[in-house]
């Protein structure tokens with residue numbers, strides 16, 4: 001495990017470093033053929049720093065960062081909660097910091113927070129079907145692959161992952 005990495009909630013003045021991390025990871029995923037140009041373009045627009053600050057301030061969302069000093073090296077972004085389910089929109093770690101347990105720390109912290117919220121009974125998320133790393137990661141973290149969504153958003157193919165909280 002990498003020393004000196006702090007996992008905490010994002011604050012409004014983290015928006016620039018958080019966005020910088022997205023600007024590095026999302027194009028990487030596109031170049032690896034895991035996401036389309038359209039979906040990456042959409043998310044980079046959606047999370048630009050001014051919007052990011054709004055998301056961070058919005059009640060109900062859970063936005064976590066892994067920080068080395070003031071630099072974000074990992075992010076877990078969850079906004080939508082409905083009927084006892086909470087969705088992870090993005091989970092990512094800087095490519096230079098992978099396989100050091102940071103993704104696991106972010107997810108475990110999120111699960112711990114979610115368990116404290118009595119109304120929540122399940123976490124769900126999705127990953128592109130060709131994203132083998134995400135597949136291994138979510139399986140290792142105890143998520144169940146409950147569905148396959150072919151030709152889904154932006155015509156991508158997705159696995160849906162679920163973990164029961166209680």
Ligand SMILES: CC(C)(COP(=O)(O)OP(=O)(O)OC[C@H]1O[C@@H](n2cnc3c(N)ncnc32)[C@H](O)[C@@H]1OP(=O)(O)O)[C@@H](O)C(=O)NCCC(=O)NCCS
Pocket residue numbers: 025029089090091092093094097098099100101102103104105126127128131132133134136137138140
């Ligand atoms: C998926 C991701 C978040 C994992 O983060 P990470 O910090 O590297 O993961 P961890 O070090 O916490 O790994 C935990 C476990 O997941 C599995 N795992 C992680 N990366 C893996 C890989 N490349 N190959 C196989 N298994 C892997 C392993 O079982 C690992 O445990 P181990 O190292 O003890 O064997 C990271 O690879 C990433 O940011 N990828 C790009 C963004 C992405 O695809 N996000 C997921 C879809 S939203």
